[in-house]
Amino acid sequence: MAVMKPTSANSAMIRACVWTVLMLTVGITPAIAQTFPGGWVERSGSAVRARYSTSQLQSFIPPARGPFTFPAPYNTRGVRITDASDCGGADCVSYVGYSYWRNTNAHQGSNEMLIFLGLNGGNGGPTLFRYNKTTDAVTKVGPVFPAGSKFNSHSGNTWYFSASLPTKLYLPDGPRMLRYDVIAKTFETIYDITAQFGSNRNIYQMHSSNDDRVHSATLQVTNTGEYLGCLVYSQITGQFRFYPKIGGFDECNLDKSGRWAISLEDLGIASDVANRIFDNQTGRETRINGPSGTLGHLDTGYGYVVGADNYNSLPQATTLWTFEPSIAQGPVVHYNINWNVSAVNHISHANAKPNVPLNQQYACGSDATSNYAVQNEITCFRIDGSQTSLVVAPVMTNPTTSGGGSESYNKQPKGNLDITGKYFIWTTNLGGNRLDAFLVKVPSQVLVTPGDVTPPATPIGLRIN
Secondary structure (H helix, E strand, C coil): CCCCCCCCCCHHHHHHHHHHHHHHHHCCCCCCCCCCCCCEEEECCCCCCECCCHHHHHHHCCCCCEEEECCCCCCCEEEECCCHHHCCCCCCECCCCECCECCECCCCCCCEEEEEEEECCCCCEEEEEEEECCCCCEEEEEECCCCCCHHHHCCCCCCEECCCCCCEEEEEECCEEEEEECCCCEEEEEEECHHHHCCCEEEEEEEECCCCCEEEEEEEECCCCCEEEEEEEECCCCEEEEEECCCEEEEEEECCCCCEEEEEEECCCCCCCEEEEEECCCCCEEEECCCCCCCCCEEECCCEEEEEECCCCCCCEEEEEECCCCCEEEEEEECCCCCCCCCCCCCECCCCCCCCCHHHCEEEECCCCCCCCECCEEEEEECCCCCEEEEEEECCCCCCCCCCCCCHHHHCCCCEECCCCCEEEEEECCCCCCCEEEEEECCHHHCCCCCCCCCCCCCCCCCCC
16 A cells, blocks of 8 residues: 655645644744854864863753853853753653654744653653743743643653644554644544554554654554564555564664655674665665665655764764665765764754755764763764764763663763754753753854855765765
8 A cells, every 4th residue: 555745735824824823822922043153163083072071061051941051162052951850859851762753843933942851750751841942941831741641651752743733742652643732732643553453563663754644653562562564654545554574673764755764674684784765655675784884873854864874984974875766875974083982873864854955954963972081072964975064062971970870871862953953952961860951052054054055075085876
């Protein structure tokens, strides 16, 4: 059954009406386009900077939620979202869902941004915050769900805001995909897989196209947790496609247009996870086996993907793949000075835009390694092969301290960009005993200049397939 990429002539009108209702209902006012200070541009592989000590970090981070400025050389502006009052001083803030699951809403055209975070241990569960983009005021609105909801015990991991519907949050509920209005407190069911795939099946690791019409998920056996493959659903046709696993299934993702899906599977090749790329219009599959030439952590755009190329000859390289008219691997869009320094490991391209040249688009990444002798950083990079990077802010995480719990993975920032690409949210332990959530304002105007469409020179020796 085919999943066709939907179009809608009145989608812009619908979004405008949604925003009008939202503004009248919750008092959101129109936004003014902004550029932000700080940061600097450098080439991939540039030298790292010495880290800040814990005492230095604490000297410029405000103890309570609100704005601050990162010191030189960064000079970017940050906003603290959570503080000790949210958890009674305990370590209750759940790490942000992941680099491709958006914790911030579709706030285009609004002066305010909605943010959801998980506050565990009886501290409210999934919690809504409101951020004023003009005053930098952060307001803790309260629990996302009413008292007594079964979702109050969830961390919010794998949930995400819609890219176009300002108050809508996506979350799985066993065999159902739900869309929840965080203001009206109402649910709608997007699909239920029971009739198609039978009982004892649930969905996990969902994704949605930016027009909210195509959705993907991992199909899972409910009582064992076994992953069975990748499903894709079209709201327009009401039809599913299913791509059964052929190896050890990890996850699948959906591109922002809804046409392409990409899965990561262990096909028995040592030290490798293969990539399977599916055209949801035709069902055609392209399989790329490794160990060299496959992608690990990745995020998608419109008809392309940006991901970690772990076997590239360049240290901790990030590579662009395009899907049309056929799969093209390359170029390298970012790499590190060496193999020992923190990478842009968890890549976020939640700001992808259709019909915009690659030299005007960028992704951001973050990481926190045990090598705390260097400053782990939030770095953005153009995806055109120019290997032009923007250093934004320090991550401020020490993986050896207790904040974030005993699991090192939970301490990783795994931050995600907002829909505009102007804000990056992540969680950090500040070298202490608890995680907290922060935003940084991304000075993207120094990385990409609207109207500059001159293709950059191809780096000497770079192979482009």
